[in-house]
Amino acid sequence: MSKSHSPPPIVTSNIQAGQPIHRRRSSSIITHIEPETIEEQSDQAALPNLNATWVHGKGAWVIHIVIILILKIFYDLLPGVTQELSWTFTNITYVTGSYLMFHYVTGIPFEFNAGAYDSLSMWEQIDNGDQYTPAKKFLLGVPVGLFLISTHYSHYDLKTFVLNFLACVAVVIPKLPGSHRMRLTVPDLTPQTPI
Amino acid sequence: MDQSVINDWVSYINDATVVTGDFFRSLPGSSIIIRYIKSSYQDDPIRSIWEALLFIFAVHYFLASKKSYLKKNYVPLSEREVDELVNEWEPEPLVQPLQKSEQWDLSSIPVIHGAAGVKVNAVLNTTGTTKPKQVLNCASNDFLSFANDESIKAKAVEVIRQYGVGSCGPPGFYGQQKAHISFESTISKFMGAQDAIVYAQAFNTGTSVIPSFLKRGDIVIADAGINLSVQKGIQMSRVTVRWYQHNDMKDLEKVLEQTNKEFRKRPLTRRFIITEALFENSGDSPDLQKIVELKYKYKYRLMLDETWSLGILGKTGRGLLEEYPLVSRDDIEITFGSMAHALGGGGGYCIGSRSVVKHQRIGSLAVVFSASMPAYLAVCAEAAIEELSDTSSGRMAKLHKNAVRLNEILATANLRSKNKLTIISRPDSPYILVKISEKYVDENYGAMEKKLQEITDECFKEGIMITRSKRLQQYEVIPIEHTLKICASIDHSENDLNFIGSILFKAVNKVLP
Numbered sequence: 001m002s003k004s005h006s007p008p009p010i011v012t013s014n015i016q017a018g019q020p021i022h023r024r025r026s027s028s029i030i031t032h033i034e035p036e037t038i039e040e041q042s043d044q045a046a047l048p049n050l051n052a053t054w055v056h057g058k059g060a061w062v063i064h065i066v067i068i069l070i071l072k073i074f075y076d077l078l079p080g081v082t083q084e085l086s087w088t089f090t091n092i093t094y095v096t097g098s099y100l101m102f103h104y105v106t107g108i109p110f111e112f113n114a115g116a117y118d119s120l121s122m123w124e125q126i127d128n129g130d131q132y133t134p135a136k137k138f139l140l141g142v143p144v145g146l147f148l149i150s151t152h153y154s155h156y157d158l159k160t161f162v163l164n165f166l167a168c169v170a171v172v173i174p175k176l177p178g179s180h181r182m183r184l185t186v187p188d189l190t191p192q193t194p195i
Numbered sequence: 196m197d198q199s200v201i202n203d204w205v206s207y208i209n210d211a212t213v214v215t216g217d218f219f220r221s222l223p224g225s226s227i228i229i230r231y232i233k234s235s236y237q238d239d240p241i242r243s244i245w246e247a248l249l250f251i252f253a254v255h256y257f258l259a260s261k262k263s264y265l266k267k268n269y270v271p272l273s274e275r276e277v278d279e280l281v282n283e284w285e286p287e288p289l290v291q292p293l294q295k296s297e298q299w300d301l302s303s304i305p306v307i308h309g310a311a312g313v314k315v316n317a318v319l320n321t322t323g324t325t326k327p328k329q330v331l332n333c334a335s336n337d338f339l340s341f342a343n344d345e346s347i348k349a350k351a352v353e354v355i356r357q358y359g360v361g362s363c364g365p366p367g368f369y370g371q372q373k374a375h376i377s378f379e380s381t382i383s384k385f386m387g388a389q390d391a392i393v394y395a396q397a398f399n400t401g402t403s404v405i406p407s408f409l410k411r412g413d414i415v416i417a418d419a420g421i422n423l424s425v426q427k428g429i430q431m432s433r434v435t436v437r438w439y440q441h442n443d444m445k446d447l448e449k450v451l452e453q454t455n456k457e458f459r460k461r462p463l464t465r466r467f468i469i470t471e472a473l474f475e476n477s478g479d480s481p482d483l484q485k486i487v488e489l490k491y492k493y494k495y496r497l498m499l500d501e502t503w504s505l506g507i508l509g510k511t512g513r514g515l516l517e518e519y520p521l522v523s524r525d526d527i528e529i530t531f532g533s534m535a536h537a538l539g540g541g542g543g544y545c546i547g548s549r550s551v552v553k554h555q556r557i558g559s560l561a562v563v564f565s566a567s568m569p570a571y572l573a574v575c576a577e578a579a580i581e582e583l584s585d586t587s588s589g590r591m592a593k594l595h596k597n598a599v600r601l602n603e604i605l606a607t608a609n610l611r612s613k614n615k616l617t618i619i620s621r622p623d624s625p626y627i628l629v630k631i632s633e634k635y636v637d638e639n640y641g642a643m644e645k646k647l648q649e650i651t652d653e654c655f656k657e658g659i660m661i662t663r664s665k666r667l668q669q670y671e672v673i674p675i676e677h678t679l680k681i682c683a684s685i686d687h688s689e690n691d692l693n694f695i696g697s698i699l700f701k702a703v704n705k706v707l708p
Contacts, residue, residue, distance in 0.1 A: 115411030131262040
């Protein structure tokens with residue numbers, strides 16, 4: 001057998017790119033995403049992250065208020081929907097939408113850095129992961145404010161209060177600095193994390 | 196505690212509450228807040244506590260100051276420290292002086308005086324003389340002698356007069372000329388693919404095609420003997436790579452099975468097998484039929500590098516596919532290669548389905564950002580392909596005859612000199628790679644290269660120009676063979692081929708006693 005026929009050295013410095021960056025602690029459903037390698041950092045820095053930078057725009061802030069108003073008007077127009085239900089629906093719709101957008105979907109829709117952001121949700125991409133920035137404060141304030149208003153106008157009916165409160169908490173917890181880059185994995189239920 | 200003290204405290208707190216209450220009521224908008232709090236209480240203190248807690252949390256969040264993860268390791272420097280660092284800094288020279296091994300490498304490159312062809316006037320510094328010497332050229336990749344074809348040369352001159360020597364822009368930005376479009380349709384028809392796209396530079400074809408289709412999380416199963424261009428493409432695309440042993444189909448199947456098992460529960464991403472039709476590093480070919488079978492069995496796509504095989508393999512020079520009648524071009528999703536080898540021109544191509552090609556027009560870095568190939572190269576390559584399509588020209592038949600003959604001559608001569616060399620390339624290929632046999636192998640990289648160069652020098656002195664296979668050792672991820680490259684051309688006569696055999700083994704016997 002000649003030299004090249006012996007098994008190649010698979011562990012070399014560069015060619016290993018794309019190895020699982022996501023190590024799971026044994027018997028734990030909570031994992032943290034490992035910090036980026038130098039290679040990933042340079043890929044991330046190749047271009048401004050267009051998926052996250054737009055949240056700083058004026059329009060991006062105003063649109064939250066506009067969407068909430070439109071939702072409210074829409075639910076009011078439905079026949080048979082009381083004020084209590086209308087506010088609760090508005091709150092839950094907004095919270096679901098924002099959860100999907102900021103916390104559920106990972107990666108970015110455009111391709112310019114070979115998937116360097118694939119394991120990060122949009123919330124984690126905003127401001128490169130910095131916490132307590134103006135955009136993050138605003139985005140956390142909106143669901144809290146919406147909850148206080150909607151529970152007020154739904155006249156503190158216990159059932160709607162519980163629904164609204166749970167929805168609010170579900171969207172506030174992932175926004176906390178403590179949940180940064182944290183993942184819950186339920187074996188056989190959640191899909192395994194992408195490599 | 197004294198009763199009067201308590202009374203004092205109570206009245207103090209009462210006063211304070213009244214004063215703050217009055218002050219609060221005097222603020223604009225306070226009535227709304229008071230009304231809100233009054234109506235929200237609604238005899239439900241627990242719920243109100245929850246709301247208050249949430250409100251306090253929000254206020255706390257708003258008041259917190261920004262916390263940056265990136266600047267955790269940031270070291271603030273004073274002005275003096277900055278000045279000190281600036282003064283300490285010494286710029287490195289823009290060009291480093293050559294190291295001894297690099298100087299030797301440079302001097303081992305023969306310099307051809309005048310036009311290239313089958314007989315050239317050349318100087319090889321490592322032989323010790325600086326006078327040009329006429330030698331037989333056995334180191335050229337121009338196997339079919341297209342670079343010296345008079346009619347192709349005339350076409351090139353005509354196109355240069357019309358278009359100039361550069362295209363001055365990327366294909367999407369005024370760089371696409373009629374010659375490119377015409378070449379693309381010719382080569383896609385010749386290779387039996389739906390569409391083709393042309394790249395300006397041969398080496399950059401693989402390094403650009405691979406990253407345009409693959410990214411992090413995708414999987415590549417690659418042959419461990421693949422060439423440097425593909426290695427770089429794999430590295431740049433950031434995919435997860437698994438290597439299988441060179442041309443070992445059993446190992447490939449094992450790796451495919453393991454990989455599929457390993458990634459079974461992960462989200463489905465793009466998966467490719469990458470191999471080469473005629474390996475640059477070892478001169479052999481894979482069992483394409485078996486790879487296609489495995490690819491369908493394990494649900495992979497196939498990428499084939501036809502850099503060396505176009506114009507060399509197959510009866511009409513259509514590459515490795517021509518040897519496998521059961522494999523169709525559609526079984527190979529992406530094929531890329533170069534016109535800089537047997538076609539005697541320059542640049543690279545990628546062929547595949549219409550969508551594969553269309554994606555590259557705006558998704559492949561070398562197409563989008565590099566100036567396109569000069570028009571005359573496209574015209575020359577097209578003329579070469581037309582010549583290949585015309586079976587009456589007999590070029591391919593001649594090449595195959597010479598290739599087989601030279602391989603025979605080398606094999607017999609080698610046997611006579613006690614197998615001091617091993618021919619590792621295919622016995623029917625004009626691209627012949629020989630390495631020094633196990634007995635004489637030195638693990639030291641430099642020593643092996645020196646021995647090969649000595650053989651090359653001896654051959655040059657006797658009138659034959661062959662070459663070491665030049666590799667960029669420091670960039671290779673896979674251990675590489677030290678080989679000599681001997682190329683058969685259609686311009687070699689029977690006498691020339693015999694001459695190559697006798698001279699080479701005379702040199703071998705001298706260097707490896």
